[in-house]
Structures are given as structure tokens and as C-alpha cells.
Amino acid sequence: MEALDTPQIITHIEHNINHSIFDCKWIPCSAKFVVIGTYPKGTGTIKIFEITSGEIQRVKEIERPNSFKCGTFGASSDVERRLATGDFKGTLEIWDLEKSCQVYITKEHTDIINSIDGMGGNSVNCGAPEIVTGSKDGTVKIWDPRQRGKPVANMQPVKGETRRDCWTVAFGNSFNDAERIVTAGYDNGDLKMFDLRTMSLRWECNLKNGVCSVEFDRKDIPMNKLVATTLEGKFHVFDVRTQNPSKGFAQVLDNTTKSGTIWVARHLPQNRDLFITCAGTGQVSLWKYEYPEHRYHVDHQGVACGVPGKLKRLQRMVLSTQPINALEWNKDHLGLAVATAYDQYVRILIATKLNVQC
Amino acid sequence: MEKAIEIQKQARENVKSIQTYMTDLQNWEAEMKRKEAALNGVCEQDLPPIRSKAKKDRPVREIKKAPENRIKSYDYTAWEKFDVDKACEDVDMADIGPMSLDSKKSQQAKEEKLREEAQYEKERGNTFVKSGKWDEAISCYNRAIELVKDDAIYYANRGLCYLKKNSLHQAESDCTEALRLDPTYVKALHRRAMARERLGSLRSASQDLGELLKFEPNNNAAKKQLDALKARMGTKGAKSKSSPLSTPTVESKPLFKPKIEPKITELPAEPVPVLTAEEKWRTGVGENITVIIPVKKPPHLRSKRPLKPIPIQEIELGKISPEKPSTRLKIIEIEDSLAHGDTNNNDSNKIEETPAKAIDNIEEKGEGDKLASPESVKLISESIVSEKEIQNLVPPVNSVQFMAEWKYLKGKDVARCHYLSIIDPLKIPSIFDNALESDVLSDVLRILHDNTKVFSNKTITAYLVGLSRVKRFSALAMFLSTADKTMLTTLLNYCKTAENCSENVIADLKNKYEL
Numbered sequence: 001m002e003a004l005d006t007p008q009i010i011t012h013i014e015h016n017i018n019h020s021i022f023d024c025k026w027i028p029c030s031a032k033f034v035v036i037g038t039y040p041k042g043t044g045t046i047k048i049f050e051i052t053s054g055e056i057q058r059v060k061e062i063e064r065p066n067s068f069k070c071g072t073f074g075a076s077s078d079v080e081r082r083l084a085t086g087d088f089k090g091t092l093e094i095w096d097l098e099k100s101c102q103v104y105i106t107k108e109h110t111d112i113i114n115s116i117d118g119m120g121g122n123s124v125n126c127g128a129p130e131i132v133t134g135s136k137d138g139t140v141k142i143w144d145p146r147q148r149g150k151p152v153a154n155m156q157p158v159k160g161e162t163r164r165d166c167w168t169v170a171f172g173n174s175f176n177d178a179e180r181i182v183t184a185g186y187d188n189g190d191l192k193m194f195d196l197r198t199m200s201l202r203w204e205c206n207l208k209n210g211v212c213s214v215e216f217d218r219k220d221i222p223m224n225k226l227v228a229t230t231l232e233g234k235f236h237v238f239d240v241r242t243q244n245p246s247k248g249f250a251q252v253l254d255n256t257t258k259s260g261t262i263w264v265a266r267h268l269p270q271n272r273d274l275f276i277t278c279a280g281t282g283q284v285s286l287w288k289y290e291y292p293e294h295r296y297h298v299d300h301q302g303v304a305c306g307v308p309g310k311l312k313r314l315q316r317m318v319l320s321t322q323p324i325n326a327l328e329w330n331k332d333h334l335g336l337a338v339a340t341a342y343d344q345y346v347r348i349l350i351a352t353k354l355n356v357q358c
Numbered sequence: 359m360e361k362a363i364e365i366q367k368q369a370r371e372n373v374k375s376i377q378t379y380m381t382d383l384q385n386w387e388a389e390m391k392r393k394e395a396a397l398n399g400v401c402e403q404d405l406p407p408i409r410s411k412a413k414k415d416r417p418v419r420e421i422k423k424a425p426e427n428r429i430k431s432y433d434y435t436a437w438e439k440f441d442v443d444k445a446c447e448d449v450d451m452a453d454i455g456p457m458s459l460d461s462k463k464s465q466q467a468k469e470e471k472l473r474e475e476a477q478y479e480k481e482r483g484n485t486f487v488k489s490g491k492w493d494e495a496i497s498c499y500n501r502a503i504e505l506v507k508d509d510a511i512y513y514a515n516r517g518l519c520y521l522k523k524n525s526l527h528q529a530e531s532d533c534t535e536a537l538r539l540d541p542t543y544v545k546a547l548h549r550r551a552m553a554r555e556r557l558g559s560l561r562s563a564s565q566d567l568g569e570l571l572k573f574e575p576n577n578n579a580a581k582k583q584l585d586a587l588k589a590r591m592g593t594k595g596a597k598s599k600s601s602p603l604s605t606p607t608v609e610s611k612p613l614f615k616p617k618i619e620p621k622i623t624e625l626p627a628e629p630v631p632v633l634t635a636e637e638k639w640r641t642g643v644g645e646n647i648t649v650i651i652p653v654k655k656p657p658h659l660r661s662k663r664p665l666k667p668i669p670i671q672e673i674e675l676g677k678i679s680p681e682k683p684s685t686r687l688k689i690i691e692i693e694d695s696l697a698h699g700d701t702n703n704n705d706s707n708k709i710e711e712t713p714a715k716a717i718d719n720i721e722e723k724g725e726g727d728k729l730a731s732p733e734s735v736k737l738i739s740e741s742i743v744s745e746k747e748i749q750n751l752v753p754p755v756n757s758v759q760f761m762a763e764w765k766y767l768k769g770k771d772v773a774r775c776h777y778l779s780i781i782d783p784l785k786i787p788s789i790f791d792n793a794l795e796s797d798v799l800s801d802v803l804r805i806l807h808d809n810t811k812v813f814s815n816k817t818i819t820a821y822l823v824g825l826s827r828v829k830r831f832s833a834l835a836m837f838l839s840t841a842d843k844t845m846l847t848t849l850l851n852y853c854k855t856a857e858n859c860s861e862n863v864i865a866d867l868k869n870k871y872e873l
Contacts, residue, residue, distance in 0.1 A: 008372055008375070008376065010376060012380075012383075029390070029393055029394055029397060030390050030391070030393075030394040031386070031387045031390040031391060031394075032394075051383075051387055052387065053384060053387065054380075054384075078397075079397050081397075099432050101432060101434065120405070120406075127406055128405055128406045128407065128408060128409060129405060130409070142409065144408040144409060146405075146408050147408045152408055152409040153409060177406040178406075196409065332386070332390065333382075333383065333386050335379065336383065336386075350376070350379055350383070352372070352375045352376055352379050353375060
């Protein structure tokens with residue numbers, strides 16, 4: 001009975017917030033999450049909420065003169081739980097939320113930091129704690145919280161070329177202390193993959209539409225799949241296991257959502273082949289990537305070439321009238337997610353029966 | 359109708375699953391809150407280096423703890439004054455490692471953490487030791503010691519590494535430190551004994567071993583070692599007397615110079631022969647020793663020049679050249695100084711107990727004949743050697759011992775023959791390992807050939823087979839002269855006729871000796 005196994009997506013709690021929100025993140029090892037946003041007057045805010053028996057309760061708020069755009073807990077351990085944020089002025093800050101103070105602050109970007117990702121803090125043996133930021137100034141910078149002030153790596157266009165607005169960044173392939181890859185998506189549809197070990201551009205392509213969100217299915221394994229969502233309702237799933245020297249990576253393109261932007265795609269931490277996409281129409285869709293029988297074939301020249309799999313939509317649900325701009329799955333509880341939308345609501349979503357989708 | 363039921367069932371199912379999910383969620387909430395309360399906000403990890411620094415110093419990764427004068431994270435005014443640029447510089451100056459910004463942790467918990475960390479370093483060090491990477495292991499133990507200063511194990515383990523690296527003084531001091539922390543640490547005692555033995559302080563080494571035996575009376579290895587040491591202490595002076603040729607040139611040269619590395623005081627130039635000759639010392643047969651007395655200088659006075667290579671010449675022990683007649687007298691002098699330097703008293707009782715008695719007697723004769731011409735000394739010694747030496751021969755354990763004896767017996771074929779006959783042919787491959795040389799091989803063959811009767815017990819075949827199993831034998835076989843090959847042929851014939859050796863073995867041997 002396939003119908004019985006179909007996951008359900010339900011809005012568990014809805015909570016109205018009186019300002020625009022850009023990002024939301026679960027605080028590791030807790031039933032709390034932070035919501036990052038901006039007040040109409042232009043000040044930035046970090047709010048900490050806690051789920052208490054079906055209610056969202058505000059625990060704490062931090063307000064700063066500049067609007068925050070994005071945040072991540074990725075570069076700190078589950079015990080330290082330091083939130084790294086990027087703001088509209090290009091400042092990167094790392095927060096100690098317990099004490100509501102910054103432990104690290106640097107302003108190297110000249111424009112808004114659109115996207116931030118962290119890696120290395122919460123897992124063992126997968127490299128240095130690092131933060132990557134992508135900014136409107138066209139640069140992608142890698143930071144190590146132990147090195148104050150200056151980035152450890154900086155990816156920017158050569159002088160004279162137009163600086164494209166970097167919309168999204170993500171870490172991946174960090175399966176040991178040395179290997180690490182950063183992908184960055186730009187407003188012109190460029191998708192670039194930087195290898196941090198060799199400090200070189202590993203691969204790039206153009207997806208025709210601005211890339212809103214990229215994510216590896218797992219950060220701390222040899223890179224497996226990459227999802228990139230774009231404007232005009234499209235998203236690409238790349239099988240990044242096999243890189244063909246001429247063709248690059250095998251990919252599946254989904255453009256069944258005819259309208260709106262796909263703002264974000266997030267893989268389930270408990271199952272890397274399931275991911276959710278959040279569309280501009282306020283609809284979320286749960287997808288499953290089905291691997292082909294053989295993930296690559298060797299062509300007549302003896303070069304391996306990836307084979308794309310198939311995408312299967314398991315469920316979709318309209319949650320909001322406005323675009324859902326951020327979503328994060330909870331790492332500790334299967335099927336629990338927090339999402340923010342431009343309707344100024346933060347929502348706790350639950351998806352059932354995800355455990356049967358193996 | 360059926361479909362309606364199905365839909366209804368599904369709906370019910372969904373509701374049920376949502377309900378269970380909700381209860382789950384509530385449990386999870388409670389659990390999370392409990393878990394969160396248990397967190398204390400600080401965790402120290404073994405983090406890889408900062409990327410920009412990684413290239414510079416990837417191999418040695420030091421995690422230094424607790425930078426001094428840290429601004430408390432709740433000290434806003436201090437943070438406002440915080441000079442980021444300066445901090446950057448500071449970071450560039452020293453890799454401060456992961457910043458733990460929470461300092462309210464209790465001392466005990468911190469210590470616990472440190473211990474854990476140190477333990478981890480130790481484990482890493484141990485794995486390095488297992489793979490023989492002494493330097494890496496030492497750096498691991500260094501870190502462990504840095505973290506926890508009062509654990510004897512780390513010192514003792516580092517001592518072992520130094521021992522393996524021949525940094526004997528450091529090994530000794532580490533073991534001493536370990537013993538200071540734990541006087542009953544048997545391993546440290548043993549290691550210090552080894553270090554001291556190799557440093558030449560036999561008496562303190564034997565004290566260590568004695569101490570060790572108090573804790574472990576049944577430690578046979580230690581007992582053996584102690585016996586060997588005692589024998590060595592007893593025979594040391596006598597032995598150097600008997601060694602007919604000492605090399606004043608070598609002795610007068612400084613055998614070591616302080617290394618650039620300030621910690622390492624000296625490097626014994628000839629540790630290997632001293633070490634492996636244990637057995638030989640016991641019987642009092644062997645070579646002269648050159649004892650290196652450690653030079654203690656404060657680091658700033660030490661030479662900054664690199665160590666000078668000194669070619670070590672092999673000197674045949676049995677050789678007394680007429681142009682160096684006075685050696686014997688000189689050796690007696692050295693013997694005195696050695697006895698003094700090592701504070702070993704060669705009381706005659708001990709010498710009487712050792713198997714070196716016979717040789718000692720010879721030496722006494724030599725001493726008595728101080729005024730006699732060197733030639734006469736040589737004659738006396740040689741004649742007695744040929745008679746008595748034979749009785750005192752011991753089978754060698756390794757090629758060094760064999761070669762020393764073999765050279766000593768040069769020109770005395772009877773003694774050599776006897777010496778060969780006491781060697782178990784089965785052990786030949788292990789004795790020689792890969793150090794058999796072609797001239798030795800042909801000597802051995804010649805002796806086998808000339809004295810077939812002596813070897814009738816152990817059979818010539820066994821010897822030939824034993825020799826042919828020595829490593830790299832095929833290369834040696836290529837260098838056999840025609841004379842050798844003729845001897846071999848006769849030997850094989852002898853094997854066939856007198857020892858009833860099977861055709862297969864003969865064919866195999868022929869093949870191996872390339873006949």
C-alpha cells in the first residue's frame with residue numbers, strides 16, 4: 001500500500017513575528033531555534049525560541065544596528081553552539097548566545113553577506129572549523145574562527161571581470177582533515193565548485209537562472225549529491241561522485257513547478273536521499289532521489305561518466321501564501337523542521353513516515 | 359465503497375501516526391532540555407590547523423592551551439577596546455589553538471579534560487612506537503607531558519623512544535623522572551638500566567636491575583641481563599688488557615661532539631658493538647672497549663658545529679704488529695683509567711668466577727713479562743691462546759661476534775675449526791643474517807674441507823645446508839673461486855659417501871653453490 005507510506009507534512013506550530021525573517025537554525029542539542037531577521041527600522045535581530053509542549057516561547061533576543069541576513073551553527077561544536085551570522089554590511093560575527101555577546105567579529109566583505117555555511121565544529125575528524133561566506137561583492141571567503149580578522153581563503157573574480165552577486169555557498173566533501181569543497185551559486189546562474197585542499201576551481205557550470213540555494217546531501221562524506229535550486233521554479237540534482245573531464249557531473253533537472261523561485265532545498269539529516277524544496281508559492285515539496293542501477297558507466301575511451309538518477313516527489317504541501325525562504329531539519333529528531341517565510345511567520349513542520357522511505 | 363473504506367483507513371492511519379509523532383516530540387522536548395542542561399558550554403577538540411597555517415607547519419601540530427590574559431566574553435568594555443589587528447598579529451605569532459572562551463569551568467573538570475587529552479596523545483604515541491616512528495612518538499609524549507606533568511607512564515614511554523633513538527642521556531633522565539613519580543615502575547627501571555648500560559655506567563645499571571629484581575624476582579630476562587652486566591663489570595678491565603691492540607688514535611680523538619639540538623648531550627660513537635657483545639663479555643672473549651665519558655656542558659657552551667663523522671676502523675683483534683710493540687703496556691694503563699672512570703672495581707674474586715679466568719691468567723703472565731720484548735709477549739700469549747682459547751670458545755649469536763672471534767683466530771686453523779664445530783649448523787642463517795662475506799665463506803669451506811673428521815658429529819652436509827640458507831647466498835655463490843668449487847665438490851662427495859647424504863640434498867646443494 002503505497003498510499004499508506006506517503007509522508008505527511010503538517011504545520012505543527014505557527015508563530016507570527018513582527019518583522020521580516022531571513023533565516024532560521026536549530027540550536028544543536030536543544031529544542032530551541034534561532035530566527036534571524038530585520039526590523040522595519042533596519043536593525044538586525046536574533047531571536048531564540050524554544051518549543052515547549054506545542055508552543056513556541058521566546059527565550060532571548062539580540063538586537064544590533066545592522067540587519068542580519070544569514071546564520072549557521074556549523075563551525076562550532078554541539079557543546080559550544082556558537083552562531084555565526086552575516087549581515088547587510090558584510091560583517092561576519094560569531095555569537096555566544098548564552099552570554100549574548102560576540103566572540104568574533106570581522107568585516108572584510110564590502111556588501112551584504114547573502115549566505116553562510118559552517119563546517120567542522122560538530123563532527124570528529126572532518127577538518128578545521130571553518131565558515132564560508134558568500135557576498136554581493138562577488139567574493140567567497142573562508143574563515144577559521146581561530147584566525148582573527150582575516151579569511152583563510154578568498155575566492156573572487158579576476159580584476160576587470162564583473163563581480164557577480166554570490167547568493168549561496170555550501171561546504172561539502174569534508175571527509176577528512178584536508179579535503180573540503182565549497183560550492184557557490186551566483187545571480188547569473190553560475191555554479192562554481194572550489195577545492196579548498198588544492199585551492200583551485202574544481203568545476204563550474206551555468207544553470208541559466210540565478211542560483212538561490214545549493215546543498216550537498218552530506219557535508220562530511222566524499223561528495224555524493226548536490227542540489228542547486230534556481231529562479232523560475234527549477235532545481236538541479238547533480239551526482240557528484242563521478243566527474244567526467246568533459247561532461248562534468250550527471251544531473252537531473254526538475255522544472256515541474258512552473259512558477260516562482262525555489263528558495264531553498266534541504267536534505268534530511270537522517271536520510272540523504274530525501275530532501276525538501278521550498279518554493280516561492282509557499283509550497284514545500286518532499287523529494288526522493290532514486291539512484292540509477294549503475295551510478296556511472298565507462299565510455300569507449302575508458303572515461304567514467306556519471307548516470308543521473310530519478311526524482312520522485314513524495315509529498316507537497318502549501319504552507320504559506322508567501323515564499324518560504326529558509327528551512328532547516330532538526331538533526332536530533334526525524335521529520336521535525338523549522339521554516340520561515342516572508343509572511344513573517346515561523347513554522348514548526350513535521351513530516352511523518354519518513355523512516356519508511358528507505 | 360471499498361475505496362471509501364480505504365481512504366478512511368488511511369486517514370485514521372495518518373492521524374494515528376501524527377499522534378504518535380506528537381508524543382514522540384514531547385518526549386524529545388523533555389529529553390532535549392535535560393541534555394541541554396547537562397552541557398557546560400565548553401569543549402576542547404583536537405582540531406586540524408588553520409588552513410593558512412597548515413602549509414607551514416602541518417607535520418608538527420601543537421595545541422597550546424590557555425592563552426594568558428584572555429578577555430572574558432562578558433567583559434564588554436574590554437571587548438570594545440579589543441584591538442582586532444593586534445589580535446591578528448598575535449594569532450600569527452603563535453597558533454593558539456581552539457579558543458575556549460568559557461573559563462568558569464571548575465579546576466577539576468579541566469584537569470580531567472587535560473588528562474583525557476594527554477591520554478589520547480599517549481595512545482597516539484604508542485601507535486607511533488609500534489610502527490617505529492620514534493620522533494613522532496616523542497612529540498606526542500611531549501604534548502602529553504605538557505598537559506599532565508605527573509604521570510610516570512609518559513616519561514617512561516618517552517624514555518623508551520629516546521633509548522631507541524640512542525639519545526641515551528635523555529632516555530636516562532626521562533626514566534629517572536618517571537621513577538621519581540613512581541618508584542615502583544618496573545618498566546622505567548628496566549629502561550634506565552638499558553640506557554645506563556649503554557652509557558657505560560654499568561654499576562648504576564646493575565643497581566637498577568637489582569632494584570627491578572626486588573619488585574619482580576622472577577623476571578628472568580632481567581636476571582640474565584644483570585648477570586651479563588656483572589660479568590662485564592668483572593671482566594671489563596681484564597678484557598681490555600687482553601685485547602692486544604688498542605687504538606690510541608681513536609681514543610685521543612673526541613668521539614662525540616654536542617649536537618646542534620641542545621638537549622642531546624652526546625652520541626656514543628660505538629654503541630652497537632658494545633651492546634651486542636654481551637655474550638662475549640660474559641666469557642671474556644672479544645674486543646677492546648672504548649669507554650666514552652659523557653661531557654656535561656651547559657647548553658650555551660656547547661659547540662654549535664655539526665657532528666663530525668669519524669670513520670670507525672675495524673682492527674683485527676688477533677693482530678699484534680711488531681711495529682707497535684708497546685701496545686700491551688699502554689692497555690694496562692687504560693685499564694686503570696677505565697676502572698676508575700666506570701668505578702668498577704675489578705676485584706679478583708669476581709674475575710676468578712668468570713669464565714675469563716683463563717685469559718686473565720694469560721694477561722697476568724703478560725704483565726709479569728713487562729720487561730720482556732714485545733715479540734716474546736706475543737709468543738707467550740699466542741701459544742697459550744691456541745691451547746686455552748679453544749676451551750673457552752662459545753658459539754656466537756650474531757655475525758659481529760662470529761667475525762670478531764673469527765678474526766681473532768686468524769691463522770689458527772685448529773682453533774677456527776673448533777670454533778666452527780661448536781656452532782650449531784642450523785643456526786648459521788640466523789647468526790650471519792646477511793653479513794656473510796665471500797672470503798669468510800671460502801675460509802669456512804676450506805676449514806670444513808681440511809677437517810672433515812671434526813665435523814663428523816654434526817655432519818658437513820648440515821653445515822653446507824646451513825651456509826646455503828644464509829640470506830643473499832646466491833650472490834655469494836657467484837663469487838666462489840674455482841679453488842673453492844673444487845673443495846666444495848670434494849666436500850659434496852664426502853657428504854655422499856661418508857655421510858650417506860641423499861641425492862636430492864646433494865643436487866639441491868650443487869644448485870645452490872652453483873656447481
